[in-house]
Amino acid sequence: MTDFMIRLEDLTKRYPGQLAVDNVSMDIPEGEIVVFVGPSGCGKTTTMKMINRLIEPTSGRIFLEGEDVTDINADQLRRRIGYVIQQIGLFPHQTIAANIGTVPRMLRWDKKRITERVDELLEMVGMDASMHRGRYPKELSGGQRQRIGVARAMAADPAVMLMDEPFGAIDPITRERLQNEFLRLQAEIKKTICFVTHDIDEAIKMGDRVAIFGNDHKIQQFDTPEMILSHPANDFVEDFLGSGAALKRLHLRRVREVTLTPWPTGDVGVGRHALRSALAANDDHSFLLLLDDNQHPVRWVSDRDLDRTEGSLTQAGLPVTAIVEPHATLHDALDEMITSNVGCAVVVDSVGAYQGVVDIDAVMTAINALRLETRERFAVGSWHGVPEAVGDGGPT
Amino acid sequence: MTVTATDPGLHPAELELEREGSALRRLARDPAKVWGYVGIPLIVIVSWIALYIWVTGLELDLIEARILTGEMIREAFVQHIRLSLIATVFIVAIAVPLGMLLTRPYAKPVTPIFIGLANIGQAIPSIGVIFFLALPFLLGIGAQTAIVAIIIYCILPVLRNTMVGIDQVDSALIESARGMGMTKAAVLLQIELPLAVPVVLAGVRTALILAVGTMTLATFINAGGLGDIINQGIVQNRDSILITGAVLTAGLALLIDWLASIAEEIFRPKGL
Numbered sequence: 001m002t003d004f005m006i007r008l009e010d011l012t013k014r015y016p017g018q019l020a021v022d023n024v025s026m027d028i029p030e031g032e033i034v035v036f037v038g039p040s041g042c043g044k045t046t047t048m049k050m051i052n053r054l055i056e057p058t059s060g061r062i063f064l065e066g067e068d069v070t071d072i073n074a075d076q077l078r079r080r081i082g083y084v085i086q087q088i089g090l091f092p093h094q095t096i097a098a099n100i101g102t103v104p105r106m107l108r109w110d111k112k113r114i115t116e117r118v119d120e121l122l123e124m125v126g127m128d129a130s131m132h133r134g135r136y137p138k139e140l141s142g143g144q145r146q147r148i149g150v151a152r153a154m155a156a157d158p159a160v161m162l163m164d165e166p167f168g169a170i171d172p173i174t175r176e177r178l179q180n181e182f183l184r185l186q187a188e189i190k191k192t193i194c195f196v197t198h199d200i201d202e203a204i205k206m207g208d209r210v211a212i213f214g215n216d217h218k219i220q221q222f223d224t225p226e227m228i229l230s231h232p233a234n235d236f237v238e239d240f241l242g243s244g245a246a247l248k249r250l251h252l253r254r255v256r257e258v259t260l261t262p263w264p265t266g267d268v269g270v271g272r273h274a275l276r277s278a279l280a281a282n283d284d285h286s287f288l289l290l291l292d293d294n295q296h297p298v299r300w301v302s303d304r305d306l307d308r309t310e311g312s313l314t315q316a317g318l319p320v321t322a323i324v325e326p327h328a329t330l331h332d333a334l335d336e337m338i339t340s341n342v343g344c345a346v347v348v349d350s351v352g353a354y355q356g357v358v359d360i361d362a363v364m365t366a367i368n369a370l371r372l373e374t375r376e377r378f379a380v381g382s383w384h385g386v387p388e389a390v391g392d393g394g395p396t
Numbered sequence: 397m398t399v400t401a402t403d404p405g406l407h408p409a410e411l412e413l414e415r416e417g418s419a420l421r422r423l424a425r426d427p428a429k430v431w432g433y434v435g436i437p438l439i440v441i442v443s444w445i446a447l448y449i450w451v452t453g454l455e456l457d458l459i460e461a462r463i464l465t466g467e468m469i470r471e472a473f474v475q476h477i478r479l480s481l482i483a484t485v486f487i488v489a490i491a492v493p494l495g496m497l498l499t500r501p502y503a504k505p506v507t508p509i510f511i512g513l514a515n516i517g518q519a520i521p522s523i524g525v526i527f528f529l530a531l532p533f534l535l536g537i538g539a540q541t542a543i544v545a546i547i548i549y550c551i552l553p554v555l556r557n558t559m560v561g562i563d564q565v566d567s568a569l570i571e572s573a574r575g576m577g578m579t580k581a582a583v584l585l586q587i588e589l590p591l592a593v594p595v596v597l598a599g600v601r602t603a604l605i606l607a608v609g610t611m612t613l614a615t616f617i618n619a620g621g622l623g624d625i626i627n628q629g630i631v632q633n634r635d636s637i638l639i640t641g642a643v644l645t646a647g648l649a650l651l652i653d654w655l656a657s658i659a660e661e662i663f664r665p666k667g668l
Binding site for chain 2: 075077
């Protein structure tokens with residue numbers, strides 16, 4: 001019927017004496033992450049739960065892969081849709097393997113296939129299968145439980161996943177890492193994902209498209225993060241974005257998308273003399289980046305550190321603290337940069353080998369490019385491509 | 397399709413500590429518990445041996461000699477256990493399904509009625525329940541009446557604990573289970589009930605102890621049990637008989653409680 005994976009048509013949910021969702025229509029394209037964001041009580045979670053009919057709509061239709069699923073058996077429907085909630089909800093009396101196998105068991109897969117799938121998923125979310133499959137949820141850390149929650153939702157390979165504040169109950173450092181991991185995973189698996197959060201920064205970071213819900217239980221704007229940041233549809237959206245919209249746009253660019261700056265480096269093994277001459281050959285830099293045998297960055301050293309002869313080179317100078325991977329956003333990189341002692345963030349690949357550095361100039365260039373990009377797109381008028389976007393936010 | 401990631405999890409050694417391999421290992425970490433497991437049966441057996449030595453050393457008169465025979469005591473003892481166990485089996489068979497039913501949303505309006513009835517059963521003195529049911533136009537005297545009376549008197553702990561056990565299951569678990577497409581029945585049987593098991597078992601344990609204690613009253617409606625011996629001791633005014641009945645009953649209650657505590661340990665779902 002359409003190219004859309006999920007289509008919501010005039011969905012309304014009314015509780016006695018209270019309106020929860022008011023006439024929401026929306027198309028969610030295949031393979032995209034669509035984030036529902038808004039203040040408490042705006043209807044974002046209710047809307048999401050109407051997709052798998054944990055909440056039955058008062059009126060309106062729901063389509064999944066072109067099929068009207070508003071009236072089909074809800075249990076059967078839910079087995080086709082992955083579901084992750086904030087509390088994760090792993091069954092404490094079941095092993096990790098049994099938890100992940102929940103939906104395949106209901107779909108009556110044979111045992112061998114389930115076992116293979118469980119192991120595959122554990123590896124996919126970065127957990128050692130032989131070590132974890134027989135464990136119980138309480139033996140895992142919060143971050144590991146969250147990963148198992150995602151693995152469980154993906155078990156039967158559903159085309160669509162619903163995620164209700166999946167990173168909400170996790171400490172900020174782990175959350176950051178899990179978000180990045182999830183985006184990397186999504187780049188491979190390309191699920192259609194409906195993601196609910198109340199955190200606008202998370203929405204901008206995670207979403208291919210973002211739907212902002214207002215206090216009137218309607219969608220205020222449904223568009224790409226770039227367009228929402230550069231052209232908020234109304235005062236509500238602008239307020240909701242809060243201050244620092246320019247800074248938030250740094251969430252939209254990843255380190256791998258910018259040109260890395262080379263930095264003078266030296267091997268720990270080559271000796272102080274060679275290192276000193278390498279540093280001397282560079283007028284612009286007063287620090288040399290020491291790499292170990294595996295090309296992992298280890299220390300920042302200056303001339304003075306090299307002059308001190310006592311102690312090993314691996315203890316000289318300053319430790320390298322600001323390290324980012326290519327999938328990190330420029331926002332992450334800037335954050336690292338500011339706390340770093342040399343004013344730039346070292347970029348390493350997935351095995352930790354040195355790739356280059358990002359400095360403040362690279363960030364500035366990226367901001368300017370972003371600004372230019374959205375302006376151009378606005379000029380050709382292609383930005384209001386999504387029909388259900390409410391409000392016309394562009395300057396006239 | 398592999399994501400390389402540094403595991404933010406616990407150190408392996410830490411995990412090993414947290415692992416709950418077997419009930420035995422769980423025990424090994426709690427010396428107080430071990431003492432409970434070994435101490436209770438030890439006390440009971442020692443007291444029974446002391447009783448035996450004391451009674452065999454007495455010079456028994458005719459009445460004592462008639463009642464304090466191995467056969468008589470064994471019969472009363474076995475009958476007592478049989479009646480208590482049958483009553484408890486019925487209690488579990490009635491109260492657990494009823495408790496499951498009463499926690500369903502559609503049963504909410506009638507829940508207070510059932511809890512009220514069970515409360516009445518326990519609030520009325522047990523001897524009253526037994527004599528009332530033994531009235532000729534109701535059940536009459538005999539073992540069945542004793543069992544029915546004990547069921548009425550002891551059903552509340554199991555019913556209430558089943559309901560509490562199911563109600564205390566984290567609603568997030570139920571939401572995630574329903575969200576993955578588990579039917580309501582599957583959620584009840586695979587998630588709610590297993591997680592309620594420890595609380596239900598605690599209720600069964602209470603009911604068992606109550607049943608063993610209260611069953612001594614069965615003697616008054618001619619249903620046998622250790623109450624026969626105690627009652628003979630009172631009626632015939634023979635302390636040796638009274639003490640024998642009392643020590644056997646108390647020891648039996650302690651032993652049953654001990655067995656139930658082991659059952660709780662064994663049937664508790666792993667991972668909790």
